Amino acid sequence: MSFENKVKHIIEALLFVSERPLSLEQIKSVLDTEKKAIVSGINELKEEYDSNHSFKIREVAGGYQLVTDAEYSPWLRKLFQGGRKEHLSRAALETVAIVAYKQPVTKPEVAQIRGVDVDGVMRKLLEKGLVRLAGRKKVVGRPILYSTTKKFLEYFGLNSLEELPPLDELVEMEQENADNEN
Amino acid sequence: MNKYKVKLKVFEGPLDLLLYLIKKNEVNIYDIPVAEITKQYLTYLEFMRELDLNIAGDFLVMAATLLYIKSRMLLPQEEEFMDDEIPDEDPREELVKKLLEYKKFKEVAGILKEKETESSDVFKRYVAVPEGIMEDDEECQGFEASIFDLISAFTEALKNIPKDDFKVVLDAEHTVEEKTEFILTLLDQKGVIYFKNIWYRIRSRLEAVVFFLALLELIRLKKIIIRQIGIFGEIKISKPLPVLNYEL
Structure with missing residues (x-):
């Protein structure tokens, strides 16, 4: 077996077993070869899977992960979720969105933006592992700071926080809409 | 109208x-x-x-x-x-x-x-058994410890907290949330935590109480399992075995 093929197969084995997304660095620490070789190995695997498999490699939370094609979700859901589709409440989505942009952020700051108390929602998000405690703010009362987690990226299928649209852009969209209306 | x-x-x-x-x-x-x-x-x-x-x-x-x-x-x-x-x-x-x-x-x-x-719609690998839980299961023909076992361990441990009469400044450093997070993070890293191993780090009565509340909260949420190896034995904190229900 050629060296390239071997590298490809090792990467495949690593991805196959790993439950978390594997970063390039993690793969490199095992393989001890150039990053370029690893990336090209991953790309080859991607091509192979795309043509003839029910799973693929997705880039998420700063790493690579083997996941199934969306096409097969109805059957997988039957086995693993009792057919249900889980989703977050609107309150949870709004709260986690604010944390994602403003992190690290305190609960009162999030509540200020939402106009409602976020105690219960934040606890839910902590339980789900979508946000984590990120120390304390150095102000009176030393309130706890919250940040989003890697699991947050994984849950929403994001590779990094940069994939979220910049807030300023959303403002521009808003103003354009207002201009169009006038 | x-x-x-x-x-x-x-x-x-x-x-x-x-x-x-x-x-x-x-x-x-x-x-x-x-x-x-x-x-x-x-x-x-x-x-x-x-x-x-x-x-x-x-x-x-x-x-x-x-x-x-x-x-x-x-x-x-x-x-x-x-x-x-x-x-x-x-x-x-x-x-x-x-x-x-x-x-x-x-x-x-x-x-x-x-x-x-x-x-x-996209499913990732389903891991049936988290590492670090099954490996030493033989040694643990444990029975499930009750809340009372936990309380007696807690009282026992309270006795060992050094009494420092000079500290009167009240610090609100400890919250249940923080302790919960701490326990879960440690579990993620180690798989299993022994009660006595974390207990010696605790410095004050308040911290002990908060820590204990965090443990109870985690049990209630079924985030951890507490087991004891024999009567009066070690109390072991681990993650529950996952049920066959994919959870994000």
């Missing part, structure tokens, strides 16, 4: 309701007709009351704010203060700023919702 035609929508909060009213009335967010919107806002609150819905305090605070803005807009400008070079600020400005800010995040929440739907 069209009163009965109103379809009740669940609003996330006063800002959400205001945005809805602005959209429904097709008014410019930068130039809100406060009197009209306030009227509709109050009608809505009245409506919630009739339906016996619990009106959160936040809704009432916003009602007060709206009325305040409305009254300020009715007042004539005070000319005397013109010399102070303070530009006439729009009493609505702050509210508009808040509304716009909230609106942005509402949009982001919508984007996240789409992402969530997309992502939930």
Whole structure:
């Protein structure tokens, strides 16, 4: 077996077993070869899977992960979720969105933006592992700071926080809409 | 009367309701007709009351704010203060700023919702047995420890906390949330935690109590399992064995 093929197969084995997304660095620490070789190995695997498999490699939370094609979700859901589709409440989505942009952020700051108390929602998000405690703010009362987690990226299928649209852009969209209306 | 035609929508909060009213009335967010919107806002609150819905305090605070803005807009400008070079600020400005800010995040929440739907159709590897739990299971022909075992261990451990009479400064350093997070993080790293191993780190009675509450909370949420190896034995904290139900 050629060296390239071997590298490809090792990467495949690593991805196959790993439950978390594997970063390039993690793969490199095992393989001890150039990053370029690893990336090209991953790309080859991607091509192979795309043509003839029910799973693929997705880039998420700063790493690579083997996941199934969306096409097969109805059957997988039957086995693993009792057919249900889980989703977050609107309150949870709004709260986690604010944390994602403003992190690290305190609960009162999030509540200020939402106009409602976020105690219960934040606890839910902590339980789900979508946000984590990120120390304390150095102000009176030393309130706890919250940040989003890697699991947050994984849950929403994001590779990094940069994939979220910049807030300023959303403002521009808003103003354009207002201009169009006038 | 069209009163009965109103379809009740669940609003996330006063800002959400205001945005809805602005959209429904097709008014410019930068130039809100406060009197009209306030009227509709109050009608809505009245409506919630009739339906016996619990009106959160936040809704009432916003009602007060709206009325305040409305009254300020009715007042004539005070000319005397013109010399102070303070530009006439729009009493609505702050509210508009808040509304716009909230609106942005509402949009982001919508984007996240789409992402969530997309992502939930994609399944990752299902790991049946987390590492570090099964490996030493033979040694642990444990029985499940009851709350009382935990309490007696707790009392035992309390005795060992050094008494320091000189510290009187109260520190609010410890919260259940923090301890919960600490335990879960440690579990993620180690797989199994022994009660005595974390206990010796505890410095004060308050911290001990908070820590204990965190443990109980985690048990309640089924996030951890507490087992004891034999009577009076070690108390072991581990993650529960996953049920065959994929969980994100």
